Amino acid sequence: MMNYDKAIEKYAELLVKVGINVQPKEGLIVVSNQWGLPLAREVIRKAYEAGAKHVEYMMGDDEMVIARYQSAKDYVFENFPEWKVELMIKLYEDNYHHLFIIAPDPELLKQIPSDKVAIDQKTASAAMSPATKFRMTGQTKWCIAAVPSEAWAKSVYPERSTEEAIDGLWGKILDATRVSLDNPVEAWQEHDKMLKKYKNFLNEKQFDKLVLKAPGTELEIGLADEHFWMGGSKESWAKDAFVANIPTEEVFTTPHKFRVNGTVKSTKPLSHNGKIVDGFGFTFKEGKVVDYYAEKGKEVLDQLLANDEGASYLGEVALVQDDSPISNTGILFNNTLFDENASVHLALGRAYAYAMRNGSSLSQEELEARGANFSLIHVDFMIGGPEMEIIAYSKDGEATPLFEQGNWTF
Numbered sequence: 001m002m003n004y005d006k007a008i009e010k011y012a013e014l015l016v017k018v019g020i021n022v023q024p025k026e027g028l029i030v031v032s033n034q035w036g037l038p039l040a041r042e043v044i045r046k047a048y049e050a051g052a053k054h055v056e057y058m059m060g061d062d063e064m065v066i067a068r069y070q071s072a073k074d075y076v077f078e079n080f081p082e083w084k085v086e087l088m089i090k091l092y093e094d095n096y097h098h099l100f101i102i103a104p105d106p107e108l109l110k111q112i113p114s115d116k117v118a119i120d121q122k123t124a125s126a127a128m129s130p131a132t133k134f135r136m137t138g139q140t141k142w143c144i145a146a147v148p149s150e151a152w153a154k155s156v157y158p159e160r161s162t163e164e165a166i167d168g169l170w171g172k173i174l175d176a177t178r179v180s181l182d183n184p185v186e187a188w189q190e191h192d193k194m195l196k197k198y199k200n201f202l203n204e205k206q207f208d209k210l211v212l213k214a215p216g217t218e219l220e221i222g223l224a225d226e227h228f229w230m231g232g233s234k235e236s237w238a239k240d241a242f243v244a245n246i247p248t249e250e251v252f253t254t255p256h257k258f259r260v261n262g263t264v265k266s267t268k269p270l271s272h273n274g275k276i277v278d279g280f281g282f283t284f285k286e287g288k289v290v291d292y293y294a295e296k297g298k299e300v301l302d303q304l305l306a307n308d309e310g311a312s313y314l315g316e317v318a319l320v321q322d323d324s325p326i327s328n329t330g331i332l333f334n335n336t337l338f339d340e341n342a343s344v345h346l347a348l349g350r351a352y353a354y355a356m357r358n359g360s361s362l363s364q365e366e367l368e369a370r371g372a373n374f375s376l377i378h379v380d381f382m383i384g385g386p387e388m389e390i391i392a393y394s395k396d397g398e399a400t401p402l403f404e405q406g407n408w409t410f
């Protein structure tokens, strides 16, 4: 096993200083499973160095998760402990912020009946929603970052020994998160500045539509009325910048549900519910998918589009340049946190209210009237690559090139 002490220290510093941006006298909640322990220990050290008033560590263990699913009675999954909701609200109200270190096992719940998992997740997210609101509104700062688990590493490198697979995935995570650079904190400040530059430019221009061209892709995407571009760090209520996902590379907004026309071809496989779709594409007419194909896993697309009416319309368009640390790793991570940021992408399904101007204060009807799509699903698929060209058009037809040969033009 390689020695990651130095890298873990740099990673921890990045999460504390840039991810959460811990301020003196703030509290921090750190959540991880067993694989996150070494990083969590270092995060706790760095958080206290930054002046944290208290760090609360909450550990989950994969085997305990399985034990609960296998042995608990049905009523366990339909009832959520009220005190857990109250505890989280108390912590958030007391100026605690929340770091999630994930180390997913893509197959962890494979032998658990999926309806049991679905009921459990639905119960938990409904019960926790008064607490989740603190994060969604930016009152509470939060950050998600990842470390390898054995099972995750083996899913990326099935042909390698466990140790080599973990080493391989660690290396890719450190590259993708810029931790392998000399000064990751500085690199992120620079990176965030660029994302802000693009985001502000696009918000100022309020373009009418984008036209995307690449091999197999010729797509016109009308943007929603009063769409809002998001990207990079967010600002908390206390006016501190924080980065909710490390890594993040995208600048994204809301397409107009009924103003998408043309064809688009995927450039990376899509991993959905543990199944792979590859070599696929869609034809859109007035926003709706009217035709589609896949060299592999077409039945996954059949199911996806059958979810509800909104599943056949777009809910997100995200710009990521081809020359970025994630896409430069050249691997599929089998994890959304990374794969979603690998290239220019679109999402079928739900639009994000916060990617509309004042969107969080609008009703569903108001959002729909501006062209935002609604659905139970939100599934991203990658369409970017070294040949992608994107031109933005204003309402009066003036063209502004955004992407040439896969990268930003400015």
Ligand code: ZN
Residues within 6 Å of the ligand: 250, 252, 316, 318, 340, 345, 380
């Ligand atoms: Zn996205």
Ligand code: ZN
Residues within 6 Å of the ligand: 316, 340, 347, 378, 379, 380
């Ligand atoms: Zn998305």
